[in-house]
Amino acid sequence: MTKGSALVVGVGPGLGLALAEAFAADGHTVALFGRDAARLDKYASALTAEGRTARAYAVDAADPEGLAAALTRAVDESGAPEVVVYNAALINPDAPDELDAGEFAHSFAVNVTGAVVAARTVLPLLRDGRGSLLFTGGGLALDPSPDYTSLSVGKAALRSYVQSLHKQQQGSGVHVATVTIGGYIGGDDPRFSPENLAAAYLDLHRQPQDQWQAELLYV
Template sequence: MTQPRTCLVTGASRGIGAAVAARLSADGHRVALLGRDVVSLDSVRARLPGEGMAVTADVTDPAQVAAAVDLVERDWGPVEVLVSNAGAGVGAPLVETSDEDWARMLELNLTAPFRLVRRVLPGMVEAGWGRIVVVASVVAKHGEAQVAAYTAAKHGVLGLVRAAAAEVARTGVTVNAVCPGYVDTPMTDTTVEAIAARTGRSPDEARALLARRQPIGRLIDPAEVAEAVAFCLVNGAVTGQGINVDGGTVQS
C-alpha cells in the first residue's frame, strides 16, 4: 500500500473533482474537498471510504483560498498532494467574446491554479516530496472553435505546469497536467444545452455529437480521469507532462 498522504482537491463537489476525491480516498489518502457548495461537498465527503474534510472557498478569491489552505494545514499538516481541478468554460465566437468573459476564464482556469501551486509548493519542496496535478483539457493541446478564452487559459496552465516541473525537478516534487476530452459531467451537460440552443438539436443529439468528436465514440468517464490523476501520485519519474485522457483525440 502507498503511504497515506494529505490531499487537497479543488472543484470537488461534483464531476471530475468528486471522482478524484473518491479515488484518492479509496487509495488510503485523506482528502480535503474544496468548493463553493457546502451541501454538495458534504455529500461527497459522506461517500468517501476514508477520512475527508469539506472546505468552502471560491478559488478566484485569493483570501478565501489562503484561509482554506491554512485550515487544512492547521488540522492535518502540509498539503502533500494538490489536485487543482476547479474550472469552467464559456462558449462564444472569438469576436463575440467580451473582455469580462476573457478575464473570467483566465482568472478561474489559469490564475487560480497558479496561486494554489505557489501556496503549496514551498512545503512540498521542504519535505522532499509532493505531487501537483492540474486538470487542464484536451484544448490545452489544440485549438477549438467557439472557446477561444477557455482554450487560451488551458494552454497557459499547461505552460505553468511545465515551468513549475522544470523548477522543482530535483526536489522530489512532480507537477503534471491531466488533459481530458469531453467527460460525462455537469460541465458537459452545460455544453450540451448550449449546442442544443444554438443549433436546434435535441439534447440527446447534442450529446451524441460530442461523443462522436472522440475517436472512441463516447464521453470519458470521470473515473478514467481520476485514474490518470492517481497514476501521477505513484510515478515519480513522470513530471512536466500533459497526460491526455481524451479517447484518442490528440495523439502525442
C-alpha cells in the same frame, strides 16, 4: 507509512468527486474545495460514512486570498499534503470577436490564476518537501475552439505554466504535471469516465521519480 493528505480544488459531481473518491480509497485524508458548500458537505459526509476521512471547504477559486486561506486551513486540519489536484475550470461558450473583458478576466482567474495561487500556497507545505502537484488540462490547449475561446486560452496558459513549473521543480522531489484530457468527460467513450480519469491521476501520482513527466496526454 501514513500518507499525506490529498487536496482537490474544483470538486463537482464529475471528475472532481471521482478524484476525491480515488485518493480517499488510496488511504489519503481528502480535502474537497468548491463553491457549493451544501454539495461539498454531502460528498464529505458520504466519504466519511465509508470510513474515509474527508473535509469540505467552500471557496471560489477566483478569490486568491480566500483560496490561499482555505488551502492553508485544510493543511492545518488534515496535515501536510502529499498530492494537490487543481481541477477548477469555468466553461462558458464565447467567440473570439465577442469576448467581454470582465467575463474573460473572471474566466482566466478560475482557469489559470487559481492554479498559480494553489501551487504557490502548497509548495512550501508539501509533505517532507515531496509530493505531486497535478492540474486538469484539456485538449483545447492544443486545438483551440472558436466556440470556447476563454477556456481555450485558459487551458493553453495553464499548460504553459505547469510545464514551466515542472522544469523549475526538477530535482526538488515535487512532481508537477498536467493531465491534458482530449475527450468529453462523462460522454459515451468509457475511457473518459470520471472514474477512469481519476485512476489515471492516481497512477501519475504513483509514478517512480525516474518516470516523471510534465504532461499526461489522455486522448
